[in-house]
Each structure stands twice: as structure tokens, then as C-alpha cells.
Amino acid sequence: MRTPVAAAIYTRISSDVEGLGLGVTRQREDCEKLAASLGWGVADVYSDNDVSAYSGKRRPEYERMLSDLADGHIDGVLVYHIDRLTRRPIELEEFVQAVDAAKVKHVRFVTGDADISTGDGLLVARMLSAVAASESATKSRRVRRKQEQNAAAGKPHKGSTRPFGYESDHLTVRAEEAEVYRQAVARFLAGESTRSIASWLNAQEVPTVKGGTWGTPTLKGMLVNPRYAGLLVHSGDVVGAGTWEPIISEDDHRRVLAKFAQRMNSGRRAPQRYLxxxxxxxxxxxxxxxxxxxxxTRRYECRSGPDHGGCGKSTVIADPVERLVADFVLYRLDSAELADTLRGKSSADARTSELSAVVDQASEQLQELAAAYGMRDIKMTEWMTAKKPIEQRLENAQRQLAQVTHSTALIGLVGNGEELGRTWGALNLDRQHAIVEALVDHVLIGPGTPGVARFDPARVSVVWRH
Ligand SMILES: [Zn+2]
Structure with a gap:
């Protein structure tokens, strides 16, 4: 395809919320920048200001552009975002038809962040129409764009969500953070856990984009984000190459994803340390x-902060709580109530092996897929598409399995609580934990009396499984 020599830039602002026509100016500047970076020539700028596409009002400049397209004066179109063109899918089809009829294959969109796609032609336009229809998506993006405008005008933009490693234009690499990112990836690929990497980042006093400390979900989200390999994502799928500078290679990104998939499938758990x-x-x-x-002393404590989300105001010494709950559990084993609860579960074992088979099969399929992607037998988009239904199946089976298997820990124990109590202390922690977990949904720790150090059993309420 020949590079356009006479592209159209279309800009529109739907209301004055972004203020003083600044929106249109910024849209045009961004489009011009994109044109320059693509080596496109620009023939004309079409600009509708302060007119809502949704209201169905006429847009004179838009109509002039369509007419120039039809006349063959234009061989490319640049728009800040699809929602500038239209917010209604039916109008998008109209635009797509006009572009098609004029045999114009070059349609590009500028983006303010990594989640929204740019790309060529029909496919991307159709794909993005779904996004354009979503008011909340456009709203939040406008808010972010507004923050960039503020930055351009020298105003501070609190709460901006630039990606770690990039400036607020989401394009320019921040060298220092990029180096941190590369080190985090290297550590992860070398086998370090995300928890350990998060601690390392916090120890290095590297702040997150929002100025906070690192937790494992934030870190994981960042490690698996394809934008760091220069890949564009739309609705969770990689759809092409971005216009920004990558921080790691696509191969390294692939290895990170494969490693996460492997860890998830192996179902590795941290060793049990507390009952x-x-x-x-x-x-x-x-x-x-x-x-x-x-x-x-060992304690159970409520923790506040981004990785925990609790109030941080509650703590209890572990030993007496554990002794108390164990006593409750042993007593419960001999209760008529438990016998009633378990009666309905005797068919559970057949179901367990059925579900285990589903889990094994799905895990195997995911590993095969990851391997195929690693060997470059399939494309990333194909991998992403193929693994979704399998992951769904795996997740469903695991959840159901978790529900049924709780009762299997109790085989041979129901009615024998008193006897079990005599050997309880000799059981290993994993076994004790499995028995308690089979019966107990959770243990609620009530507030202590201020100034009273001695353990108060009234603080502990056990909520049984049903
Ligand atoms: Zn709390």
C-alpha cells in the first residue's frame, strides 16, 4: 500500500467540557504528530467544534470530508479517536462504506493510552465501534486526555495514570523506571516470586506511578502488560504494534507470560505455617x-494498605485462638448436626474425580498452547483467543472442586472427635489445617478490650461450613 500523500485530519469536540476548543486543537496536533511519524502528507483538516454526534445534528465538516473522499481527493484519514468520528455504530458503518468506496485503506487513530487501539482500516474501525458506544470508556479516556492537556498547559494533573516506565504522554520512555522494569523482568525470569520482587521494589524505595508501595497484583499486572514489548492491546487482545518505544523484547514478554501460565498450572502453594x-x-x-x-509470639492481624485492604486495627495472639478453634472442631466432629450436614455429600467422591480430570485436561491444554506460542507455531492473538475458554473451564472446575473436596478431609473422622483429640497434637500442621478447613468457613475475631492483655475467648466466633 502506498503511503498517503493527501490525508484528511478529522477533529470534533462534542461539548465544551474540555473547554475553549482546546480539545480540537490538541486532537489536531496529535493527528499531525502521528502523520509526521508515519510519513503521511496532510491535505486538509476538517473540524467540527462543539457539536454532538449523538444528537444527530449535522456536521458540516464531516460531510465535506466524506464528499472529498468520494471525489478521490483524499487517500488517508487520521482521527484522534473513533468516538470523534461518531458515537453510533450505524454512522460508523456509513463512514466505513465511504472509505471502502473510495478505496482508501489508510485510516489511523491516535490514542492517549495503551488500552485503545490504533491501526489500519476497516477491521480496527469496526472493532473500535464497540468501544465508541461505551460512554463510560470514552468518559474516562477524556478525563485522562484532559489531564494531558493540563500537563501541556503546565497545569498539574493529580491522579494521572501514566504507565510505569513512560511519561504522561504514554509514549516517551522514562529511562530510570525502564531500567527498574527490565530488572524486575530479569528477576522474575530467574525464578524470583512476585512477592519478593515487590519487596525489593519497596526496599529500593521505587514508588508506583501513583506514588504508593508495590503489591503483588500491581506488579503482576505490570509484568504481563504487552505494552512494555511495544504491543497494542484492545479488549484484552494484542492487536498490533504500538507507536511507542518498547522497554523489553517481545521474546522476553512471551517468556514472562509462559512463566505465569506455568506457575498457575502447577498450582504451587506457599507452605502452611499457621493453623x-x-x-x-x-x-x-x-x-x-x-x-x-x-x-x-505468633499473631493474626488485620493489615491495611494497598495489598491488604483491611482496617489494620485488630490483632490477636495465635496460640489460644488456635487451641480454642481446634477444641470446637473436635467437638463438632461428634455432633449430630455435622452428621446431618454431611449426609448429602456422600456422592461427592465420584464428582471429585470427574472434576479432577477436567482440571488436569485443561491445565495440559494450556501448557500445550503456551508451548506452541513459545515455538512460534501460533500467533499471540491466536494464543490469547484459544486460552480464554480453557481458562474458564479450568477456573469453574477448580472452584467446584474446592467446594466438594472439603468433605474428603473428614473421611474416617466424623464421630471420632474425642479420639482424634488425643492425637491432635501429633498431627502435622497441614493435616490439622485440612481438618479445620473442612469444617470451618471462617473464624471471626471480635475487638479486644483496650488495656486488657489476657486472651478473651468471647472474641472468637466460629462460622461453620454448610
Ligand atoms: Zn480490620
């Missing part, structure tokens, strides 16, 4: 409490 790990909840805020070792 009630993951089971205690803060009575003040309802969040899961974390186990914590202090110099001479």
Missing part, C-alpha cells in the same frame, strides 16, 4: 487477617 491461615477475619472490617511472627 488458621486464610480463615480468620477481622471483626471490625471483615477482611481476612494475616499471620505474623513477632519476636516471641
Amino acid at each position: 488458621l491461615s486464610g480463615m480468620t477475619r477481622c471483626g471490625k472490617c471483615g477482611n481476612t487477617m494475616y499471620s505474623a511472627s513477632r519476636i516471641d
Whole structure:
């Protein structure tokens, strides 16, 4: 395809919320920048200001552009974003037809962030029409664009969401952060856990984009983001190459994804260290409490902060809570109530092996797919598309499996609580944990009395599984 020598730039602003026509100016500047970077010639700028496409009002400049297209005066179109062209899919089809009839294959969109696509022609235009129809998506993007305008005008933009490693134009690499990103990837590929890398980042006092500390979800989101390999993503799929500078190679990005897939499939869990790990909840805020070792005591505590989200105001010494809950559990094993609850679950074992087979099969398929992508037998888009339904199946089976298997830990124990109590202390922690988890949904830790150090059993309420 020949590079356009007479492209059209179309800009529009739908209302004055972005202020003083600045929006149109910025759209045009961005389009001109893109044209320059693509080596396109620009024939004319078509600009409708302060007119809503949604209202169905006429747009004289838009109509002039369509007419110039039809007359063959234009061989390319640049638009800031599809929603500048139109917000209604039917109008988009009209535009697509006009472009098609004029045999113009070059249609490009400028983007303010990595989530929204740019690219050539019909396919991308159709794909983006879904996004254009979504008011919330366009709104949040306009807010971000507004922040960039503020930055351009020298105004601060609090809450901007530039990607780590890039300036707020989302294009220019920040050398220092890019180096940090490369090191994080290298550490991850060398086998370091995301938890450990997050601690390293925090120890290095590297702030996140929002100025906070690193948690594993943020870090993981960043590590798997294709934009760092210069890849464009739309609706979760890689759709092409971006216009910005990559920070890592596509091969390294591929390795990071494969490694995450591998870890997920192997289902590796952290070793069990506390009897009630993951089971205690803060009575003040309802969040899961974390186990914590202090110099001479083990505790469960509510933690605040981005990775935990609790109130951080509740803590309890582990030993007495664990002894109390174990006693409750052993007593429960002999109760008539439990026998009733479990009666309906005898058919669970057949279901368990059925679900295990689904999990094994899906995990195997995911590994094969990742391998095929690693060997370049399939494209990334094909990989992404193929793995979605498998991941869904795997997730469903795992969830159901988790529900059924809780009762299998209890085989041979129901009715034998008293006897089990005599050997309880000799069981290893994993086994104890499995038995408790089979019966207990969660343990609610109520607030302590201020100034009272002694453990108060009234703080502990056990919520049983049904
Ligand atoms: Zn709390």
C-alpha cells in the first residue's frame, strides 16, 4: 500500500467540557504528530467544534470530508479517536462504506493510552465501534486526555495514570523506571516470586506511578502488560504494534507470560505455617487477617494498605485462638448436626474425580498452547483467543472442586472427635489445617478490650461450613 500523500485530519469536540476548543486543537496536533511519524502528507483538516454526534445534528465538516473522499481527493484519514468520528455504530458503518468506496485503506487513530487501539482500516474501525458506544470508556479516556492537556498547559494533573516506565504522554520512555522494569523482568525470569520482587521494589524505595508501595497484583499486572514489548492491546487482545518505544523484547514478554501460565498450572502453594491461615477475619472490617511472627509470639492481624485492604486495627495472639478453634472442631466432629450436614455429600467422591480430570485436561491444554506460542507455531492473538475458554473451564472446575473436596478431609473422622483429640497434637500442621478447613468457613475475631492483655475467648466466633 502506498503511503498517503493527501490525508484528511478529522477533529470534533462534542461539548465544551474540555473547554475553549482546546480539545480540537490538541486532537489536531496529535493527528499531525502521528502523520509526521508515519510519513503521511496532510491535505486538509476538517473540524467540527462543539457539536454532538449523538444528537444527530449535522456536521458540516464531516460531510465535506466524506464528499472529498468520494471525489478521490483524499487517500488517508487520521482521527484522534473513533468516538470523534461518531458515537453510533450505524454512522460508523456509513463512514466505513465511504472509505471502502473510495478505496482508501489508510485510516489511523491516535490514542492517549495503551488500552485503545490504533491501526489500519476497516477491521480496527469496526472493532473500535464497540468501544465508541461505551460512554463510560470514552468518559474516562477524556478525563485522562484532559489531564494531558493540563500537563501541556503546565497545569498539574493529580491522579494521572501514566504507565510505569513512560511519561504522561504514554509514549516517551522514562529511562530510570525502564531500567527498574527490565530488572524486575530479569528477576522474575530467574525464578524470583512476585512477592519478593515487590519487596525489593519497596526496599529500593521505587514508588508506583501513583506514588504508593508495590503489591503483588500491581506488579503482576505490570509484568504481563504487552505494552512494555511495544504491543497494542484492545479488549484484552494484542492487536498490533504500538507507536511507542518498547522497554523489553517481545521474546522476553512471551517468556514472562509462559512463566505465569506455568506457575498457575502447577498450582504451587506457599507452605502452611499457621493453623488458621486464610480463615480468620477481622471483626471490625471483615477482611481476612494475616499471620505474623513477632519476636516471641505468633499473631493474626488485620493489615491495611494497598495489598491488604483491611482496617489494620485488630490483632490477636495465635496460640489460644488456635487451641480454642481446634477444641470446637473436635467437638463438632461428634455432633449430630455435622452428621446431618454431611449426609448429602456422600456422592461427592465420584464428582471429585470427574472434576479432577477436567482440571488436569485443561491445565495440559494450556501448557500445550503456551508451548506452541513459545515455538512460534501460533500467533499471540491466536494464543490469547484459544486460552480464554480453557481458562474458564479450568477456573469453574477448580472452584467446584474446592467446594466438594472439603468433605474428603473428614473421611474416617466424623464421630471420632474425642479420639482424634488425643492425637491432635501429633498431627502435622497441614493435616490439622485440612481438618479445620473442612469444617470451618471462617473464624471471626471480635475487638479486644483496650488495656486488657489476657486472651478473651468471647472474641472468637466460629462460622461453620454448610
Ligand atoms: Zn480490620
